[in-house]
Amino acid sequence: MSLTQSSTPSDTSGTLDEALERLHSFGPEREGWLSNHAPMAVEALVRHGQAPGVHRWIDHYRGRLEDMPVPFAEVTPENWREALGDPRRIADWTRFFVRETEERPWRAVLAEWWPRLLPGIAAGATHPVIRVGHAVRTLLDTEENAPRVAELAHGLGYWAARHQPLPELSAQAPAADAAAALDAVARVPDQSGGIRARLGQLTAFPVWPDRAVTGPDAARERLEELVRAATHRYETHGHGEPTMLVHAATAPNAVLRTLPALPGGLWAPSLDAAWAASAAVTAAYAPERPREPVPDGVVPTAEELFARAAAHGDDHTIKFTDTALDVGDPRALAAALRSVEMNPPTL
Structure with a gap:
C-alpha cells in the first residue's frame, strides 16, 4: 500500500512566495532553541487551499519570530566540519547555503549535503529536516524560483547549525x-x-x-x-x-x-x-x-x-x-x- 499523493498547490496569487520572502528575514528559532514553524505551516496551508488566510496567520504568529542572528564566522568549503552543529553559526550556515544554491542547482547541493546532515537528523527536535522536506516538496511540485530555493537554503542552514547525532x-x-x-x-x-x-x-x-x-x-x-x-x-x-x-x-x-x-x-x-x-x-x-x-x-x-x-x-x-x-x-x-x-x- 502506498501513501496517497497530497494535493498540489492551488495558489496562483504568489502568496507562498510572498510569505517565504516575508519570513526569510527572521531566524529559524526563538528563545535560543524553540523552532520557527512558519515556513512549514504556510507551505501546507497554501498546498491545501488555504492561501487566502496565510498572511493573517503570519500576522498572528509574528510574536513568535525573532530576527536572524548576527553572523559569527563565515562557513566555507574548507571549514564546514568545525562549524557543523554550532548553533552560533545559524546565520553563517544560512548564508553558506544561499550562496551554494545560487551558484549550483539545488538538487546538486542537496545530494552533496544530505548524507553529511543525515546523521544529525534529531537536530532541533527534527524541525530542520521537516523544514527541508516542505521546501523540497514545493520545488518538486511547482516552478523553481528564488524564494522557494532560498527556503531550502534556510532549512539546510538550520539543520547544519543544529546538527545533533x-x-x-x-x-x-x-x-x-x-x-x-x-x-x-x-x-x-x-x-x-x-x-x-x-x-x-x-x-x-x-x-x-x-x-x-x-x-x-x-x-x-x-x-x-x-x-x-x-x-x-x-x-x-x-x-x-x-x-x-x-x-x-x-x-x-x-x-x-x-x-x-x-x-x-x-x-x-x-x-x-x-x-x-x-x-x-x-x-x-x-x-x-x-x-x-x-x-x-x-x-x-x-x-x-x-x-x-x-x-x-x-x-x-x-x-x-x-x-x-x-x-x-x-x-x-x-x-x-x-x-x-x-x-x-x-x-
Missing part, C-alpha cells in the same frame, strides 16, 4: 513491521526534561526493518510504512505529549518527500535515519498506556479536516494534518482529528 545505540530484537517496532520502543526513564535531555537517555532500538533493504523502491516502501504506522499511532498514543509526538510521523514524512530529489543510493540510508528519528521521538514522549480510538462516524472528510486544522491555527496541528492527508486512510484522518482536539488552538 543520537547516542550510540545497541540493537534490540527485530520487529516484523513498523507498527510493531514503534510499539516495542522503550520509553526513556526520566521524562521530566526537554527533548535534548531525553534523547541523551536513549540506549537501544528494535531492529527494523527486520531484514536488509535492497534497492531504492524497497526503501521507499518501508518508509511509507513507517510514516503510516507513526501517523496511526498518534491516534491512540499522541496524548503522551500532543505537540512533540507529531514529529514521530512528520520527520520520516519529510524524508519521504525528499527521496525523489535524491540519488537512489541515498534512499536506504535515509530510511535508517528516518526510523531512528521516529523511534527517538517515540521513546522520548510515549505515554504509559494508549487511549481508545476515535469513535466511528465522527471523522470529517480530508478537506473538512484540513479546514478545521487551519482554523485551529496551531502550527504542529497544521503540519501533522498535512502528513495525515498524505497517508489518507481513515485511521490517519482520525489521528489528525485527535491532533486538532488535543493541541491548544492559536487562532
Whole structure:
C-alpha cells in the first residue's frame, strides 16, 4: 500500500512566495532553541487551499519570530566540519547555503549535503529536516524560483547549525513491521526534561526493518510504512505529549518527500535515519498506556479536516494534518482529528 499523493498547490496569487520572502528575514528559532514553524505551516496551508488566510496567520504568529542572528564566522568549503552543529553559526550556515544554491542547482547541493546532515537528523527536535522536506516538496511540485530555493537554503542552514547525532545505540530484537517496532520502543526513564535531555537517555532500538533493504523502491516502501504506522499511532498514543509526538510521523514524512530529489543510493540510508528519528521521538514522549480510538462516524472528510486544522491555527496541528492527508486512510484522518482536539488552538 502506498501513501496517497497530497494535493498540489492551488495558489496562483504568489502568496507562498510572498510569505517565504516575508519570513526569510527572521531566524529559524526563538528563545535560543524553540523552532520557527512558519515556513512549514504556510507551505501546507497554501498546498491545501488555504492561501487566502496565510498572511493573517503570519500576522498572528509574528510574536513568535525573532530576527536572524548576527553572523559569527563565515562557513566555507574548507571549514564546514568545525562549524557543523554550532548553533552560533545559524546565520553563517544560512548564508553558506544561499550562496551554494545560487551558484549550483539545488538538487546538486542537496545530494552533496544530505548524507553529511543525515546523521544529525534529531537536530532541533527534527524541525530542520521537516523544514527541508516542505521546501523540497514545493520545488518538486511547482516552478523553481528564488524564494522557494532560498527556503531550502534556510532549512539546510538550520539543520547544519543544529546538527545533533543520537547516542550510540545497541540493537534490540527485530520487529516484523513498523507498527510493531514503534510499539516495542522503550520509553526513556526520566521524562521530566526537554527533548535534548531525553534523547541523551536513549540506549537501544528494535531492529527494523527486520531484514536488509535492497534497492531504492524497497526503501521507499518501508518508509511509507513507517510514516503510516507513526501517523496511526498518534491516534491512540499522541496524548503522551500532543505537540512533540507529531514529529514521530512528520520527520520520516519529510524524508519521504525528499527521496525523489535524491540519488537512489541515498534512499536506504535515509530510511535508517528516518526510523531512528521516529523511534527517538517515540521513546522520548510515549505515554504509559494508549487511549481508545476515535469513535466511528465522527471523522470529517480530508478537506473538512484540513479546514478545521487551519482554523485551529496551531502550527504542529497544521503540519501533522498535512502528513495525515498524505497517508489518507481513515485511521490517519482520525489521528489528525485527535491532533486538532488535543493541541491548544492559536487562532
